[in-house]
Structure formats: structure tokens, C-alpha cells
Amino acid sequence: MRLPDWAYRAVWLWPALATLVVTGIQPDRAPLWRDELATWSAASRPVGDLLRLVGNIDAVNGAYYLLMHAWIAVLGDSVLALRLPSALAMAGTAAFTTVLGGRLFGPRVGLLGGLLLAVLPSTSRFGQEARPYALVTLLAVLATLLLVRALHRPAWPCWLGYAATIAALGLANLFAVSLLAGHAVAVLLDRRDQHRRGGVPARWVRDGVPARWLVAVGAAGLVLVPLAVLGRSQQGRQLDWVGRPGLAALVGLPGSVVQAGIVGGLLFGLAAVGAASRGRWGAVLGLTVLLPAALLFVAGQLTPLFVPRYLVFVVPFGALLAAATLAPLRLPAALAIVLAAGVIGAPEQAALRRTHESPRTAPVDYPAAVRIIAAHRQPGDGILYAPRDGWAFLDLAIAYYLPAGRPRDVLLAQDQVRRADLWATECAQPERCLEPVDRLWLLVWGEHADPLAGVPASRADPLRARFGVDRRWTVPGLTVALLTPRPARR
Template sequence: MDGHHGTGPDRSGTGPRAAADGDPQPDLPRWLDRTRWLWPALLTLAIVLVQIDRAPLWRDELATWSAASRPTGDLLRLAANIDGVAVAYYLLIHGWIELFGDSVPSLRLPAALSLAGAAALVAVLGGRLFGGRVGLVAGLLFAVLPSTSRYGQEARPYALATLFAVLATLLLFRALDRPGWWRWAGYAAALVGLGLSHLLATSLVLGHAVAVGLAWHRQTDRRYARWPLALVPAILVLAPLAWLGRDQQARQLAWVRPPTLTDLPDLPGDLLQSGAVGGLLVGLAAVGLLTRGRRGVALGACVLLPAALLYVGGLLTPLWVPRYLLFTVPFGCLLAAGTLAPLRLRRALPIVALAGLLGAPAQASLRRTHETPRSAPIDYPAATRIIGAGQRPGDGIVYSPRDMPGFLDVAVAYYLPDRRPRDVLLVEGPVATATLEATECPLPAQCLAGVDRVWLLTRGVHPTDPLTGVTRPKATALRDNFRVERTWTVPGLTIALLTR
């Protein structure tokens, strides 16, 4: 980005161009420099794959399974009503399920692979900007973060967006170093992938604008004017999704509250899944922002400007969800590694290890549950095991609540795919409604007629009266016609067997 000063292009990341911002950059051994992308990728996989199937699918992942397991036509009908901005990701997982099945590890593996790829690209990008050693440290730092494990073990598109964010930034700097139509075309394609994986991640373009502006200021080159043209394909492809998402936003994000000033200091910890790790990374990255020259400023813009946009946008409309900023974390790692540039590798690696040690409690807890807060897990598998073991032919089941945040019916469908009680109040399922929700019988007493045993699954723990959390008229129909024979509680859920 800073242009050339009498030197030829240096692709190793350890020569004169990589050291343009001033600090001495001791070379890595040649074999390590050439493979610096491999070790962060392997470390990421080694950490993320540990107990990848231990935490139960949580509601967002159940939504992914519900959408992606539908026939393609039904999936497209769903996108017209809800989650339209995620339709490309759902189609990807739909194809993945066709090939590899829908077990918990299978559903989560694309995210794990995406973040392993992102870690590799962080090492490549860091080497291009600051030297191979900085790139290696940045990639390893990214690998040990709790947020990498958290979203590498989640069947949602945030990991894929992070991969495309690093790829697009790498291709941008390649195009700025040697502007050419094919390089700009690759950058444009990466932006399209970024927006299709997560529309809000395209706010990264704000940071890219700063990088282009600094490069143009450093070395006037008319070919830099091609950057706005590279945005055109993304605009054309993503504009319809943005319009669709605008119409669906009120329904999908009604639960999101506006941010307050107190949310800003909590953001690093919320995003990285650990306050201690967040504090360490922010401190190191802040020094890197101030000391790494124009490239440090550009990377800082890739972190700060998307966060500022999400905050301001969240004041106007429901948007403030910290995990939406996961794609900015790699750039914070690059800045932090840049701060460690004066240290030799053997002295920088203990700081990476420190970040891993500080994040160890979060690493353990996120493998127990993906719910927030982690002190309130919801154990769908345990509940379905109870129902599966105790059910008899002719049994019915009733859910409360039956809305999207609950996804109780989807959880039972996932964990009891072949044999489960009849959904006695069901009128139309999610596929028929082309949404993520079902519609229920308006007259529960009539629909319960002819059923002698009913399983009741409710959110929350109600050991003394399982009907406490059931709304009318459903609760009235159950109380008038059934008695509670037995009640079980598991984390976050109550299961009851009612007999007529």
C-alpha cells in the first residue's frame, strides 16, 4: 500500500517492502516463512475441533438446520418471508447436508474450516504488510482466541464472513501494490462472497476506503480509481438482499435493544468471549494502531469504522449484536502482532500463549453451551432423551412457547427425527408456512380430544407446576382435561407427562 522505494516487489513478506514502516524485521527461517499460513490453520483446527459436538445446538443453529434441511424450493420460499439475507448460507449448508449429513459435527464443520482458512490468510496478510514473523504471530493469536472456538463451533455464517473479510482485504492490498484488472476482479468477487455470507460485514468497505485513500496519497496512481468500480458487482448482487432484509428486519431483530455508552467498553469482551482476552488484545492492538504507520491505520479503520457504524445504526434501528463484528477480529490480531514486531519469535509466542491461558475458562464454558448467559444452558438433547425413552404409541406432545425464540418443536424434530410423539396442536408446520414457525390449533381442547397421554415441553424450570409457563387457552385445556403424572427438569427446560 505504501508504494515502492527503489525496490522490486517482495512477495516473501520479510524484505524491504514488508519493513517499509520502519521497525527492523528479522527474517523467519525460509521453511517457516513459506509455511507460516499452515501452522495457524492447523492450530485453529486442533483447538476448534475439540468437543465440537458437546454443546447442544442452540436456537440460531436450529434455525439453520430447519432452513437448510428443506427442499430447495421451500428454502427459497422461506427466504421470501424471513432470513432472506442468509439464503446463500442456507443453500450452502443445504448442499453440505446432502453430502455429509446433518449431525452436530457436520453442521458445525464448515464454520471450523472457514476460521482455519481465515487464520491461514491472516498469516499471509500479516506477512505481506509487516513481515512473515508478524503474520505468523497474528495467525496463531487468532487461533487461540475463545471467539474463534465459539464461532468455529456454530452452524451460522459469521465464520464464513470472517474468511471472506480477510480474503477481500488481502486481495485489496495485492491490488494496491500492483493495480490490475484481474486483481480488482478477484477483490470484487471476495466482496460479493462477504456480503452473501453476512450482509452487515460489507461495512468493512469503510476500512478499505481508508486503505485506498492512504495508498493514493502515498503514490498517486490512476489505477487506484478502479477501486470504486470493483464495488459495483457487490452493489448489484447485494442490493436486492439489502432491500429484502430491510423489510424483514423488524421481525427478525425485534429482540435487539439500542446500544448505550456502557456497551462500548464491554464490546471487546462480548465479541472475544472473554473480558481478559479482550483487554489484552485491545491494549496490544491500540499500540499497533499508533505505531505501524499507514498500514496500521488502515487495519485500525477495518476494526473501528464497522464497529462505529453498527453502534450508530443500532441507535436508529435494531442492529446492535456484538457477534456481527466477528469479521473485524483478524485485523485486531494483526495490529496486536504488529506491536510485538520488535520481539523475536521465541519472545512473542509466550504472549500468544498468555492469550490462550486467559481464555481457557471461556474455552471450557463455551463447549458446555452456546446460550447467553452461559449460566443458563438449555439442554435439548437431555429433554428429548426423556421423551424418547418414555413415549408410547398414540402419545401426543405440546410445546410452550411455540415461537421462534423457543424452537422447541424444531429441537425435538432434530434430536428425535424418526420417532416422536404426534404434535397434536399442529395445524401447519414451518415448511407449510414458509417461515421458521408453526401455527397451532385455535381450539386446543378440541384438538386434544382422543389423546390420553400428552408430553408437555416448556421453556424454563417449573418443577412444582409444569403448566406455569403455558399460555391460555392451551393451559386451560390441559388443566381441565389432564392431570400431571410426572415431571422432569433439565437445564432450561421442563418435561411433563400428562394423562387424561
């Protein structure tokens, strides 16, 4: 079955629209999760305060935060507004993936690859998240498309665009520059392929393909080296929660990246066949998937770095290789397999729209906790958070979901903006800070029968001495308690 001419010309449009439709289903149903609260906290600050922040932590996301700062200034900071750039970036990724597949393997592969990408759970997950991963994926595919064009027509404007895109890719996520391992293979195999076609390596050398690629990469490196140095100095604090990966983590990587085990296994299997059967560019795309994964695993043995979502930028290349395996089938049969992949991933699609936490069975419902506090608060109430120094960001959640009229943060000594950090500083003597409060709200991470059991002893002891638990509520992932003064002893 041959596609009509108009479909060939606009073949990229259908995967882009499909991605917008899929990511547009309940995009704001899941509450902002911890990383997204960090995005909001950073991007909503004045530029000067934002730059001070990235000097202390999260420098590797500084460019994304600046982009989101400008976005928020125009469209606001609702959940939908915060996540919309990622949805648009994923739609752009699907379009570029289709174009790349069409250039390398033909329009049918491009179309199938773009549509397959659209229905993957990872596309919805990162297309509905206020973090840079969708933008990183877009830039990775664009950089590869520009490299293909530069290899075909090695003029300096092509290489300049490629260098700029690699620099932007690194600014969005430094690890994504590992994409260059696959690109280096592409440059080397391009020479070998030309040699087989009739001794054209002279043109390859005369046009300066290897030199121009190295210059482009070097120019991007000049931009990224200072960021890498600063990011490395912050790594211990920023990734202190990351453990060393074992063999099970490596085996489960396709499912972790695609956000669904069965779908990840299916994609990996189809992609392996495509990599083995599609010649030079099949091998290049296969290595563009495998080499970053191997680098992440090896680096994770040496330093805290193994975070599977850092590899989401390789998913479009896997989708294209899988599509290359499906392309010889009749188009209805190939599309049916793409649809089947979407159906298999439907349970994960539904789950990620309830929560972005991992595992999906452990949601954290910040809005539900806020509704309880808002319904029962009184003037003069205070609030206390436990923990305050971890990655729960309970105070940021309350600040976001209850922007006006929230209880006073009684232990606050220095807020995040003044501290140029993602965390606030609490007063060193909680007994004194608690003195002017008669009613105190307590928001604790986790669900506890005794809310004070989740509070550090240095805070819990003065609380027990003065307050008793008047009421307690639990919502998914959180405990909310109202503390009132104990009756005076006679």
C-alpha cells in the same frame, strides 16, 4: 531470532493447523442452540421450499442456507457435520490472516497474528457453530488481502476477484460490507503514500486505482442491493429481540466480540499500540476495526441491529495489530504472550463447549429433554410446546434430536415447511385438538415447579381441565412433563 527459510515459505500452515486443532476439541459437545436449529431447519428443506422461506424471513442468510443444503446432501446433518464448514472456514481465516500480516508487516507479524487468532475464544465459538460468521470472517480477510494485491498491482483480474469476494461477503452477512469503510481509507492513503515517495500519483490515476475500486464496489452493490431491500423488509420481525445499546455495551464490545472480557481487553490494548505505531497500514487496519464497530453502535440507536457477533469479522485485523506490537520482542517471548492469551481464555473455551447460549451459566439441554421423552414415550402419545411462537424452537429441537418415533404434535395446524417460515401454526381451538390424546408430553422453556405455569392461558386452561401432571422433570433450561387424564368425577 530469524525464522528458517522453510518456515517463511509455509508460515501460514501453522496457524491454520493450530486453528483446526483448537476448533477440533469437542466440536459437538455443546448441543445445537437456537440459531443452529434454524440453520438445520432451513438447509434441510428442498431448494424450492428453502427459497420460499427466505422470501418470508432470514433472506440475509439465504446464501449460507443454500451452501449448507448442498453440504448436508453430501455429509449429512449430524452436529459435527453441520459445524465442520465453520471450523474449516476459521482455519482458512487463520491462513489468510497470516499471509496478510506477512505482506503488510513481515512474516513474523503474520505468524504471531495467525496464532493469536487461533487461541481466541471467538475463534472456537464461531468455528464450532453452524452459522455463517466463520465464513464471513474468512471472506473479510480474503477481500482485504485482494485489495492489498490490487493496490500493489492494479490489474482488472485483481479487481474482479475483489469485487466477487465483496459480493460474497455481503451475501454471507450484509453488515460485514461495513468493512469497505476501512478499505476506502486504504485506497485514499495509498495515493498519499505514493505522493510522498516521489510524485507517483500520476501512475495512481493513470492506472485508475480509485475508479477501479469504485467499479468493483459498485458491481458488488448491484448484487447486494436487492438482498438489502428484502432484508430490510424482514428486519423488524427477525431482530425484534434486539435492544438499543448503551455506553456500557460499547465499552464491553471487545469482550463481547472476542467472547471473553479479559482477552478482549488485552487484544484491544495491544491492537491500539499496533495501530498507532505501524504507519499507514496500521492506521488502515485500526480503522477497519473501529469504523464497523462505530457504525454498528450508531445504527443500533436508530434500528434494531446491535448484535456484537456481527463484528466477528474484524477480529483477525485486531489480532494482526496486536501481533505487530509483539513482533519486536524475541520470538519465544512473543509466543509466550500468545500462549498466555490462550490460557487466560481457557475458562471461556471450556464454557462454550458446554453451551452456546448466553450467558454460559444458562445452558439449554435439548438432548437431555429428548432422552427423557424417548425413555418414557408410548404409542399414541402427543406433545405440546410452550412457547411456540418465540425463538426457543422447541419443536425444531425435538424434530432434530428425535427424528423417529417422536410424539404427535397435537396442536399442529401447519408446519414450518408448508408455511414457508421458521415457525409452525397451531390450531385455533385447542380443546378439539386435544380430544384424541390420552397421554400428553409438555416441553416448556425454562425450569418450572408447575409446568403449566409456562403455558399461555389459552392453552393452559383446557389442559388443566382435562389433564393432570403425572410426572415432571427439569433439565438445564427446560421443563419436561407427562400429563395424563384426570380421574372422572363421580
